[in-house]
Amino acid sequence: MTETAVGSKSQQAYAAVKARIIEGTYTPGYRLVLAKIAEDLGFSVVPVREAIRRLEAEGLVKFERNVGATVSGIDPTEYLYTMQTLSIVEGAATALSAPLIDSVAIARARAVNEEMRECLEHFDPVRFTALNQDFHSVLFEHCPNPHILDLVHRGWNRLASLRSSTFRFVPGRAQESVREHEALLQLIEGAADADTIEKAARQHRAATLDAYLAQAKQ
Amino acid sequence: MTETAVGSKSQQAYAAVKARIIEGTYTPGYRLVLAKIAEDLGFSVVPVREAIRRLEAEGLVKFERNVGATVSGIDPTEYLYTMQTLSIVEGAATALSAPLIDSVAIARARAVNEEMRECLEHFDPVRFTALNQDFHSVLFEHCPNPHILDLVHRGWNRLASLRSSTFRFVPGRAQESVREHEALLQLIEGAADADTIEKAARQHRAATLDAYLAQAKQ
């Protein structure tokens, strides 16, 4: 994920702020004051500033000159852009990875998917989301193109910053998602052609977007 | 292209260094010494450092802790990753844009392609490359997803930094490229379905990669 060696304060600040955004401590719209974060971490403002700029490049933070940084908002348009882009890069990543996925990995993915199904019964959306990423991460383990994988991760991060927002969990969609995962695994097991797998994976993400759009329209 | 308002020195430094990389003043492997660049531009090192980090995020430079930054190299593997990713995002961008391209834009694109053909006769590879981007830029003018467009531009920048390297201009490929452009225009004019257009656009990029790989194998 293009991580430079840890250890530098700039790097630590990046990781710290990113974690706070993703775990929801800093919610969208939250004002990121350099001096304040620097004091919190015990650093000076310079490395913090660098970290914020990097987060900006990833789309997690919005920076306005002479004003400051805020955690990127939950603009529906942005959501659409992100989901659409994600559907494309996830589709490609899945298709590229598919021929390299062995039966052991398939079994692991299936186990994760089973856990997801259980999460639905106990209604644990946070864990469900985490497992969902795990599921796809297993599939992408041997993705032959790290650039594409990087784009996937960026999309995920962006979505993570929207957590606990209106975008999550359209009713019924989660169940469908689990079913689609199984279907995807069967395609991979059956060595379906790349195009079929790509379409299925793409559609899997696109369906979540469609479900949101349908709901938003009401 | 995610440009923050110009005017800040950090921004100017970013633009200046990026331009030097793309135009070839700083060739791959070139050592970017912060203090030196700062002196050149008349700035202090802080904004320059920020600019370099941003270029690192875009993949144009490589940064090593306590050592410094160098212009990203011409590693064949990186080339493969970039081209493959580009084929995917260009394919998607083209398919998404296609329904929004009007006949005027088609005519403009065709004119650009005609100029490209002329470039081949006079053997003007630099202009040919620039026109190639123009051609696709016309098609992407009304791309409904700016994120995807941004990814396309990043890929182009990355390739641009490889200019005058071994990767450019596999013999015969350029002629083929012009023909594919025309075929693509006809698909768009004929309102072919999104999938067909996406495949054609993707293949257009992939073919250049394949041509390189075939040549490299010898």
Add this chain to the structure above:
DNA sequence: TCCATAGTTATCGTATACGATTTCGTACTT
């Protein structure tokens, strides 16, 4: 009461300074 304006405060943008780390060259030893 509301609006405009001036002054104050908060925050960013950049410069300078210095400590930390790496790299390179030189001298010494084997």
Add this chain to the structure above:
DNA sequence: AAGTACGAAATCGTATACGATAACTATGGA
């Protein structure tokens, strides 16, 4: 002569300081 160790130079990483800009507040007038 080759290898190693030590030291100097170069460069980065971070802290601190200050000027610039925007946001806020209070005050006076309509």
